[in-house]
Amino acid sequence: MRIIPFCTFSLVLLFSLIGGKAVGATAEESRPDTLTLSLAQAETRFIEENLGLIAARIQLDIADAKIRQARLWENPEVSIEHQIINRNGNGPIGFTSSDNTVFEIEQTIFTSGKRTRNIRLRELEKMEVTHAFDVLLRSMRRDLRESWFDFERLSASTALFDEQIDGLRRMLTVFESQVEEGNISRLEVIRLRGLLLELQDERNGLLNDLDEAERSLQILLNLPGVPLRPEPSLRSYNATLTASLPDVHELAEMALEYRSDLRQSRAAMAVSRQQVRVEQAAARPDVALGLVYDRLDGPVDHYWGMLISFDVPLFNRNQGAVRAARHELRQHELFLQQHQDAVMAEVSGARGKLLRADALHAELRTDDLDDLSEILQMLLRSYRSGELSLVAFIDYYESFREGVLRQLSVQNDWLIAIEELNYTVGRDLLSIP
Numbered sequence: 001m002r003i004i005p006f007c008t009f010s011l012v013l014l015f016s017l018i019g020g021k022a023v024g025a026t027a028e029e030s031r032p033d034t035l036t037l038s039l040a041q042a043e044t045r046f047i048e049e050n051l052g053l054i055a056a057r058i059q060l061d062i063a064d065a066k067i068r069q070a071r072l073w074e075n076p077e078v079s080i081e082h083q084i085i086n087r088n089g090n091g092p093i094g095f096t097s098s099d100n101t102v103f104e105i106e107q108t109i110f111t112s113g114k115r116t117r118n119i120r121l122r123e124l125e126k127m128e129v130t131h132a133f134d135v136l137l138r139s140m141r142r143d144l145r146e147s148w149f150d151f152e153r154l155s156a157s158t159a160l161f162d163e164q165i166d167g168l169r170r171m172l173t174v175f176e177s178q179v180e181e182g183n184i185s186r187l188e189v190i191r192l193r194g195l196l197l198e199l200q201d202e203r204n205g206l207l208n209d210l211d212e213a214e215r216s217l218q219i220l221l222n223l224p225g226v227p228l229r230p231e232p233s234l235r236s237y238n239a240t241l242t243a244s245l246p247d248v249h250e251l252a253e254m255a256l257e258y259r260s261d262l263r264q265s266r267a268a269m270a271v272s273r274q275q276v277r278v279e280q281a282a283a284r285p286d287v288a289l290g291l292v293y294d295r296l297d298g299p300v301d302h303y304w305g306m307l308i309s310f311d312v313p314l315f316n317r318n319q320g321a322v323r324a325a326r327h328e329l330r331q332h333e334l335f336l337q338q339h340q341d342a343v344m345a346e347v348s349g350a351r352g353k354l355l356r357a358d359a360l361h362a363e364l365r366t367d368d369l370d371d372l373s374e375i376l377q378m379l380l381r382s383y384r385s386g387e388l389s390l391v392a393f394i395d396y397y398e399s400f401r402e403g404v405l406r407q408l409s410v411q412n413d414w415l416i417a418i419e420e421l422n423y424t425v426g427r428d429l430l431s432i433p
Helices: 008-012 015-019 039-049 051-070 114-180 186-221 248-258 260-282 319-361 366-384 390-425
Strands: 035-037 077-082 101-109 228-230 287-294 303-310
Touching (some): 039 051, 039 186, 114 260, 114 390, 248 319, 248 390, 260 319, 319 390
Parallel strands (some): 035 228
Antiparallel strands (some): 101 287, 287 303
């Protein structure tokens, strides 16, 4: 299912007609080092350049190294014994025909499939690490998209304030000259100055939020100190989302299949189950085989013998470790069940939130924005010609701005609700270009 939402940036384009100049010609956007990105470009860079993801990928290399280590045989043990004082009383150390030397070499042989079980354990641990990386990627991608939606909304809102502030300043300049000639009351100029100050104060608050959203994106994209700007793109409204959205049961089945955190929980349980097998095998003793050479002190000169050694499982049969591993397995089984129940609740909540956001979003219409633009032009003409009072003009002026900001907010909430459902299901069920 593909959703093509209306870009918040396109809402601002209509204000270029009001202010008499193209939107986006602000001081920040004119900076030569500003980087313009689309959401798709930002996601591509995020995958390739985010330092947190790069560091997390190293954990996969660590898991591979542990697998290779588990596949290696144990090193043989070699010991050499040489007489300090020989049978003739010579010493302290000599290398004559009367000096004895004993040489031993021993190799441990794992029994009960210990080596195979340990290799399998490391492979399952790597699978858990892989799913943990997917969980991190999924969470950070959600942070990226939500930060990007906020960044688009705040950029569009700031551009709106820039246009209105610029228009009011030009109007105020004309009115101040008319005050000197007695054509306009000074009270009207004071009220317009108050409105201008109010707009500037709100704009500063938006700029603070915009800076915070930009810093979040700079960290996620590994672009410290690089000014960013969302790439304008034309999108259209979609009003059929409610009818095409799968029901709760279908979404829950998708989540149980695709959620990487559930896969990680299942992998952790598999690791615990394999750990039980490893501890059970550890209860059985390993065997050490070897050779011994005794030059002079053996039953005969140049004596060769064979060594066989093993532990006698009389007191320690690894029973405590086996019991602990079984308890840990039971823990993971309970955690997985709790996790699955939580996922079911999350899916239901995310679907309901999206349906409410979609119902409100469906009320938005681009022709309403066109009407608002014409109304504002008419209000300006009516006020300048004296057909509209200052109080009425300011009231309509503020209502117009609040209406556009509200549409930007509704649009942003809708996009975040879509992303939350995608996050909850564990796949991009509803894609956003």
